[in-house]
Amino acid sequence: MAEETVFSKIVAGEIPVEKLAETDRVIAFPDINPQAPVHILVIPKTSEYADVTALAAGDPELLAEMVAVAKQLAESHADGEYRLIFNNGAHAGQTVFHVHAHVLANIEQGKLVGF
Numbered sequence: 001m002a003e004e005t006v007f008s009k010i011v012a013g014e015i016p017v018e019k020l021a022e023t024d025r026v027i028a029f030p031d032i033n034p035q036a037p038v039h040i041l042v043i044p045k046t047s048e049y050a051d052v053t054a055l056a057a058g059d060p061e062l063l064a065e066m067v068a069v070a071k072q073l074a075e076s077h078a079d080g081e082y083r084l085i086f087n088n089g090a091h092a093g094q095t096v097f098h099v100h101a102h103v104l105a106n107i108e109q110g111k112l113v114g115f
């Protein structure tokens with residue numbers, strides 16, 4: 001069984017979040033520690049995939065659905081343009097091992113945010 005993470009608890013409703021988007025397989029909510037004016041996390045409901053490498057290999061349609069949700073959020077929360085970040089591995093800054101996309105938008109010109 002996949003390891004329990006803060007995101008599996010969010011999917012289970014054990015940690016409340018403001019849901020900004022939801023499909024049968026994906027949910028999106030604001031990052032608790034935003035690094036840009038718009039900073040939204042898009043996650044699959046399944047805990048099966050720890051990172052985007054595993055997700056791309058195991059369920060590319062689910063990855064495509066996450067990107068489609070990211071685009072919709074960028075349309076509804078910004079001008080439709082967005083930065084999409086997947087951290088892969090602890091040495092790349094990943095802290096939660098339930099695959100998630102960071103959707104960043106309304107970024108000030110010249111300020112490439114990262115974390």
Ligand code: 5GP
Nearest residue numbers: 006017029030031032033087093094095096
């Ligand atoms: P990572 O560093 O793994 O790519 O990103 C994990 C992200 O999850 C961080 O940006 C962190 O702020 C966010 N995060 C961690 N715990 C919670 C939480 O309980 N609620 C929300 N909304 N975001 C969280």
